[in-house]
Amino acid sequence: MAVFMDVHHGMAGITADQLAAAHQADLAIEAEEQVHFKQAWADPDSGTVYCLSEAPSMEAVQRIHERAGHRADEIHPVPLTA
Amino acid sequence: MAVFMDVHHGMAGITADQLAAAHQADLAIEAEEQVHFKQAWADPDSGTVYCLSEAPSMEAVQRIHERAGHRADEIHPVPLTA
Numbered sequence: 001m002a003v004f005m006d007v008h009h010g011m012a013g014i015t016a017d018q019l020a021a022a023h024q025a026d027l028a029i030e031a032e033e034q035v036h037f038k039q040a041w042a043d044p045d046s047g048t049v050y051c052l053s054e055a056p057s058m059e060a061v062q063r064i065h066e067r068a069g070h071r072a073d074e075i076h077p078v079p080l081t082a
Numbered sequence: 083m084a085v086f087m088d089v090h091h092g093m094a095g096i097t098a099d100q101l102a103a104a105h106q107a108d109l110a111i112e113a114e115e116q117v118h119f120k121q122a123w124a125d126p127d128s129g130t131v132y133c134l135s136e137a138p139s140m141e142a143v144q145r146i147h148e149r150a151g152h153r154a155d156e157i158h159p160v161p162l163t164a
Contacts, residue, residue: 003123005132014162015162016162019162019163022164023164024164041087041162041163042163043159043161043162044161046158050087052123076128077125077127080097080098080123081123081124082098082105082106082121082124
């Protein structure tokens with residue numbers, strides 16, 4: 001399993017309820033791809049959302065996000081943590 | 083206290099030791115600005131580093147990063163989490 005940080009742009013005005021619903025939509029199907037979305041953070045002003053996940057591949061992360069209705073604009077493997 | 087995600091670009095080739103040293107440099111002085119850097123993630127291929135912090139302001143986050151020798155390219159308040 002690898003760790004990924006993905007980024008969504010254009011989410012200006014996102015609310016706490018909308019973020020929670022989007023995250024829940026990921027969680028509901030993530031096991032089908034052996035993905036786990038650990039946490040998400042949103043900046044409603046700039047419209048940026050960051051998602052931290054563990055997954056077998058970048059493609060698996062994107063497949064879950066796409067099926068949940070919110071394709072990521074960037075996905076970065078983040079093999080290093082501190 | 084607010085939560086911030088900051089991003090550093092141009093860090094291609096960063097190693098685990100370099101990330102740990104940079105994070106440690108932040109931790110060594112962060113209390114002077116009531117900042118706490120909770121975690122950092124790096125993608126050596128794209129040269130992207132993400133730092134999650136709690137701080138009184140975006141400016142306080144940047145002051146610690148600057149004094150530690152690595153100014154952030156972007157800092158986003160992330161008031162929403164899921």
